[in-house]
Amino acid sequence: MTGFCAATVSVGGASAGSGVFNNVVHTEDASFRCEAGEARHAVAVAQGAVEGTRVDYNLIVGRPPGAAYHWAGADHAEPGAFRTATGQGAHDLTATRAEAERADGPAVDSADPTAPGVLPTDFSGRPTADDPRVPDTGKDGGYLDRGHRETQDWLSTVKMQVEHSWAPVGTTVEVKACSDSGWPTAMTYHVDFGDGTAPVVTRKGDTAYAVASHVYTAPCACTVKVTGVNGVGVTAGAEQPVKVTPAGPLTAGFDAEPVLPTSTNPIEYTAPLTVDIDPMAATAAPWPVVNADVDFGDGTYAHALHLEGFRHTYGRPGDYKVTLRLADGRGGDNTVSKTVKVDYAPSGYVATEPFRLLDTRTTGAPVQGGSAVPVVLPVGLAVPNHVHSGGMAAAVLNVTVTGATEDTHLSVWPSGQPRPATSNVNVRAGGTSSNTVTVPVGSDFKVQAQLNSGRAALIVDFVGYYQPGAGERFTPVAPTRLADTRSAGGALAGGQTRGVRVAGAGGIPAGATAVALNLTSTGSTADAHVIAYPDPARRPATSNLNPEPGKDKSNQAVVPVGPDGTITLYTNTGSTHLVPDAVGWYGKDGKALFTPAVPKRLADTRTAGKLAPGAATTVAGLPAGAIGAALNVTATESTGPGFLTVYAYGAARPEASSLNTRPGETVPNHVTTPVADGRATVSNSHGGSTHVITDLLGYFTQP
Template sequence: MRPTRAVVLLTAGLVALLGVPGTAAAATPSTLYVSNHDDSHCSDAGSGTQSVPFCTVSAAAKAVQPGQTVLVKTGRAYDEAVTVDRSGEPGRPVTFAADPTEGAPTAELSKGLAVTGAGHVVVRGLTVRGGVQISRSTDVELDRTVVSRGTLDALVVGGESTDVHVSRSRLTGVRVEGGSRGTVLGRNQIIGVVRPAVTVVDAPGTAVTNNTFYGYCQAALSVSGGSTGSALFNNVLYTEATSTRCESAEPVQGMAVSQSAAEGTRADYNLIVSAAGRTVYSWAGTGYQSPAAFQAASGQGAHDILTASRDEAGQMDGSRAIDSADPTAPGVLPTDHNLNPTADDPRVPNTGKDGGYLDRGAYETQDGLSEAWMVIDRTWAPAGTPVEVQAVSNSLWPTAMEYHVDFGDGTPPVVTRPGNALGAVATHVYSAPCECTVKVTAVNGVGAKAFTQKSTKVTAAGPLTAAFTAEPVLPASDSPIGSTRPLTVRIDPAATALPWPLDRVDLDFGDGTTAQGNSLEPVQHTYSRPGDHRVQVTVRDSHGATSTAAKTVKVDYAPSGYVATAPFRLLDTRTTNSPVAGGTPTGVILPAGLSVPDHVLSGGMAAAVLNVTVTGATEDTHLSVWPSGQPRPATSNVNVRAGGTSSNTVTVPVGADGRVSAQLNSGRASLVVDFVGYYQPNAGQRFSPIAPTRLADTRTAGGALAGGTSRTVKVAGVGGVPAGATAVALNLTSTGSTADAHVIAYPDPANRPATSNLNPEPGKDKSNQAIVPVGPDGTITLYTNTGSTHLVLDAVGWYGKDGTTLFTPTVPRRLADTRTTGKLAPGTDTTVAGLPAGAVGAVLNVTATESTGPGFLTVYGYGASRPGASSLNTRPGDTVPNHVTTPVADGRVAVWNSHGGSTHVITDLLGYFTRP
C-alpha cells in the first residue's frame, strides 16, 4: 500500500459528510422473518418467528420495532406493494434485508416500495420492481439494492426528506426533489432510460459521489431549481450515445447545473465519456465542450477528464479513472459497488487529490489476485541443506505483493516483499528431519490473499544405506476370492536410509529374474518354486551414490484353510480325442472367477484337490501330478495297468501360472480330472484329523449299492465327526463289484455331478480317498452307474469352523520306499519319518506294489493305537496308490500291513497340517 495519508483523507471525508458516529446499541436486535415459500408454514397473523414467519413483507413492516431486522427469504417474488411508515431510533434502525442464508442473492418485491413519514430505516439487498419512493422521511439508507420502474425514475426521494443515503445499488433513473436535503448517492450504477440518469430538483446539499452514469437523454446528471450547495465528485459519466426514446430532443450532455442551483455547488474529479464536438457541461446556462473551458469560466472541474474512449473510463489497464479521484469528497465510501476496498494500483501514479488513490466511478479496480504458485529447489534433501522457495502469483500488481513462506517445521514464516514481477525467494535450513508442508500465502496491497502448498521431505544427514524387508503376500481375509498367487513375496525397500532423492532401484530376486524402478515402493514377485532365494536390492541416489543390501528369503506355501466346492469336471481328454503321452507334460488350467458356471473360484488358491482318473492306458504306467513351472518330482499319484482304469485323489500345490502339470511315465492314456476343492490362506475351513473311523459298510447294513441307484449316508454327527462339519475326508472302498463302474460321492442328492470318485472292478477291492461337502442333515449321497458293489466308508478327518489345523501344501516329495529296505511282512508295521516339525496331520500318497497277496494297509499316527480300518487295499500283481490323510506324532506315521501277504510300500508327502 501507499502512504496512509489517503486513508486519513477518506476518513475525514466520511466524518465531514456523516458526522461522528453514535455509540452502537449494546443489545443484539431481535429478528423478524418473512417467507412465502410453500413449506414455510407462514402466517401474517403471527409474530414473524423463524418457525412461523410472516407471509408478506407488508405484515412485517407493520410489526417491526426499533432495532429489529426483517429477513426476507429469497428465491420467490413477493407480489405486493410495501409501505414502511414505522421508524427506528438513532443507532437502532428498522432494517429490511434479504435472508443471507439462502442461495438466491436478493429478495424481490414486485410492486414497489414506499418509505413514508419514517426515520432511521435501512433497506439492503432487495430487488424492487415498480420503484422506490422515499417521502417525508429522515435517515434512510438504501444499500445494495436493484430498483427498476419501466421507463420512469426508479427511485424518487422527495417530500422534504433528509439524510437519505443511496449506495452500491443499480437503478434505472433517480430523482431527488421536493426540498429534500443531505441526500447522498455513492458508488451506484445508474442508467437514464428516457430522462437523465440522475435528476436533482430543489434538493439542496445533495452529494453525488463515485457513481457510474449511463446517460442517453438530456444529461447524465442534471441539477436544477434550488439545489444549491450540492457536491458532484468522482463520477464516471457515459454520454457518447443518444437514445431514440428520450422525452426531450435536447442533445445529451455530461453534466447540467442550472443557474439557480449553481450557488455553492461544486464539481470536480469527474470523468466524462463523450463524442467529440458535443457540449459536455451546461453550467448556469452556458455550455462548454471541454473541462479546460469549463474550469476557466466557472472555476469548477479543474481535475475533470474528458475522453471519447470507453477504455479510458473502465477498470481495465490504461483507464484514467484509476487512482485519480478525490478521497476527501463528500459521500466517499470505503468500499465500492461490489464491496471491494479502496485499492492502490502500484503501476499507476496516484493523481487523486493530495496523492490519493481512489478510483473514479462506482467500481474500484482490484488486483485480481486469486492464485499462488511455488517452486521448491529441493523437495528432498538432508537436514542442514539450504532449501529455496520461489513464490509467484497471478497478481496484476506484483510490486505491491507480500509473500509469507511457512516452511512447516514450526519456525516463523519468512516474509518477503519482492518489489518486482518475478515473485519472491525465501531460503531456509531445516535443522531436523521431517515430512514438512511448505505453505505460501500471497497478500496484495488491500489484504486479499491466495494460498498454495507443497510437501518437502527432510531426511537425516548421513550415507545412503540400502535396506529392505521381505514377507509373503497372502490373499486378504476379508476377500477370500482373491487373485494373489502362492509363492508371492513383497520386497519393500522403504527402510533404506536415503538422504538425497532416489535415482534408481535394482532388484535381483535370486531366481534369475530382475526388476528396476525409480521409487522405494514395495514390489511383488511371484516365484515359480519354493526354496531359499538370495534377494539383492541396489539403490542409487541423485548424487550418484550407491548401496546394496542382500539377504536370503525363504519362499514357501502358506498354511491354508479348505474351501469345499460342488465337484465338477475340469478335463476329459476322451472328449477332445487328445490322449496324454508318456514323457510329455500336460498343463491343467485351474479355473478362477466365474469361468465355471455356478462356481465362484479364487485365483489365490494355494493347492487344488482333484480326483484324477487314467483310463485306456496302452501299457502299465503311472501318472505324476505337480505344480506347473517346477521340475517333475520323483513321485507318482496314479498307477494303472494296460487297458485298465485307475483313479486317485490328488492334493497338489498350484504353480505361479495358476496351473498344475500331469505326465505319464510311459505309453498313452486318456486323462480325466475332476475339481473337488482347494486350499487358500486366510480362507476356508480348518481341518481336524481323526484316526480312521468306519461310518458305513454295506456288507453289514443295507446291502450292495445297485447300479443306477443312490444311497444317503450319515457322515456328520457320528463317528467322531461333529454335526457342524462342512466337509468330511473319507476313505471310500469298493468290494464285491459285479461290473466295471464308477462311484460318485456328493453332497446334494438332488444335484448329482458328472464326476467320479472311485472305479470299481469285478474281483478287485479298490479304494480312494474323497473330500466331500456335507449335505442335508449331515449326509452325503453315494451313486454307482452300473452293476452292483459293496461300499465301505472310513472317516479320516473333517473340515469346519471349529477345526483345529491348517494345511500347508508341499511340492510332492518321497518320504520312504521299502524297495530299498525290504518288503513289509504281513502283520508288521513300518515307521515313516521326515515329516515337518509341528505337523499333527499329513496328506500322503501311499502306494503298495509287488504285493504277494490280497490285503490292506492302515496308516495312523506313530505311537497311537492302530484303528480297525484300512487306508488302501493291496492286490497281487497290481500297483495300488491311494491318497491318505492321517494323524502325525513326533514327525512320524506308522504303516501296518494286514495278514494278506508281503508288500512294498512307497510314501510320498503332499502336505501337512499344523495348529495355527
C-alpha cells in the same frame, strides 16, 4: 447491470435531482427479445426528472438497437452526442464486451469516488483497491472501479521448491517460493520448516522467488509449509515433506515379506510365492538414492531410479540369495545380500460345489505320454461360469485316467516347476483309475499333468481350494468308519442314492462344514462311478471313485457337509458296497492350516524290502510341528489283496483302511492322516506283502 428491452437504467416520473454515476450498463442487441418497434436505451431520464439530475462516469457495454441515451424525450446515440446536447456524461465511456471484460478494462480505477451514495465496499464487501496495472483515471485521481465489483489483488496458489529435501543433519535446506498473485505487488512468505523452530518470514525481492534457508539439527520426517500473503491480506499455502537423515555412509538393507491375498475377490489376483523386497525402512541413505538394482536370485533382476520397494513372484519354493545394490547422488554405493526363504503359506480350506474342469474325451485331445498338459484352474475369471478367488494357493482335484493304451501313471504338479519324481494316478491298460490330488497353484495359476507313457483320456474335477487368510481350518481324526453297506442298508444300486450322516458322527462335530473321508467300493457288479456330494437335490456331473467288478478300490474325497448334516453317495450303474471312513473335518472351530508342498517323495520300501503282512513302517520327514499331512500313498508289487492303514506315529492302529492293495497292480490313494513328532505309520493290515511309496503333498500345522 444488464437490460434487454426498454431502458436498462431508467429515471422516470418526477424523480428530479437523481444521480446516475459509476454504472457498468450491459445492453442487448437481440431484437427478437422485445416487442416489435419497442425503443431500447442504456440510460433514460424522463422529462419530469431532468431537473437537477446528473449522469456521469458510466460505462456502456455493447450497442443497443436504439440510442444509448433518452433524455427528456430526445435520443442521443452515444456519449459524445449526449454530452454536446445536455452537458451530461462528460466521463461516460463505451466499450465492447471483450474490452469491458479484460482485467485492465476501462471500468477499472476510473469511477467518481465522490459521487453521491458511493459505498465504502462493493456488493461483495471488498474495499476500494488501486490496481497498479492501469492508470488512476477516476475523479481527482481516484481509483474506484465502475460497476458493482471492485477488482482486487487475487492469490490462488503458492508454489514452492525445496533444495536438499533429502539430506543429512547439518545441510542448509533452501526453500524458494513464488505465487500467481494477479498484481505486481509485494508478497510476504512465512516458511515453517516443521521442526518446531519459528517460521522464517521472507519477502520477494528483485528475483522471481522469495528464498528462506534453514539448518536442521536433528533427523526428522518433517513437512515444510509455506504461507504467502499478498498486499491486501489474501493468503494461500503449499507444503512439501523433507527427509532429514543422520549423517553417515549409504548403507543398503531390505526386508523381505510374502505377499498374501487379503480377500477372496476374484479380480484381486495374488499369485503364490510372491515376495515384497522393501528397502525403505532398512536402508540408511543420507542422500537421495538415484539407482537401485535388485537380483532376485532366480536369474531375474529389477531396476529403479530411486529408493522404492520391489515385488516379485518366484516360479518355485526355495531359498534364494537376494542382492540389493544402491547408489546415491553424492557418489555413495553399497550392496547387501541375504537369503530369502520362499514357500507356500499356511492356508484355510474353501469348499466349493464340485464341477468338471477338464475332460479330454470331449475335446478330442487325449493325453500323450511324455507331454505335459496345462490345466487352467478356476482362479478369478479364468474359467467361465466358475468364478473363484484370485488368491488360491493350492487346488483339490479329483483326477481320473481312463482308456489307457498301456500300464502307465500320471503326475500332477504346479505349472512352471520341474516335473517331480512322484505320481498321482496309476492305471492298467484299458482300465479306469482316479485319485484325489492336492496340488499347489503355479505362478501362472495353472497346474501341469503328464502321462508317463502311452495315451489316455484325462478327466479333472475341481473340488475346492486352499488360500491364506481365507477358508476354514482342519482337524485330523484317526480313520473312523462312518458307514458300511455290507452290514447296514445293502449294496447301493445303480441310479440310487444313499445318505450318510457325517456331522456329529465319527468324531466330527455338528458345526463341521466339510469332511475328508476315504471312500472304498467292494463287491461291485459293473464298471461304474460313484459321486459323493453335499446337497441330495443337486448332484454334480463329477466323480470320486471308479468301482470295478472283482476289485476293492478306494479314493479319498473332501466333501462339503449337506444342509442336514449328511453327504449323499450315488453310483450310476450296477451295484456296489461302499465304506466311507472319516479322516478329518473342516470348520470354523478346526485346529490347523494347510501348507501346500511341491510333491516330494518321503519313503519308498523298494530300496529296503517289502512290507510284510501285519508289519508297519514309519514315514519321517514331516515338520516337527505338523499335526496332520496330505500324502499320496502307493502300493505296488503286492502279493495278495489287502489294505493299508495310515495313522499317527505312536498311536494305536485304527480298524479302517486307507488304501486297498491288489496283486499285480499299482494302486495309489490320497491319504490325509494325523501325524506325531514329524512321523506317520503305514501298517499292512491284511493280505500279502507289498511295497509302499509315500509322497508328501502338504501338511497341517496349528497357527
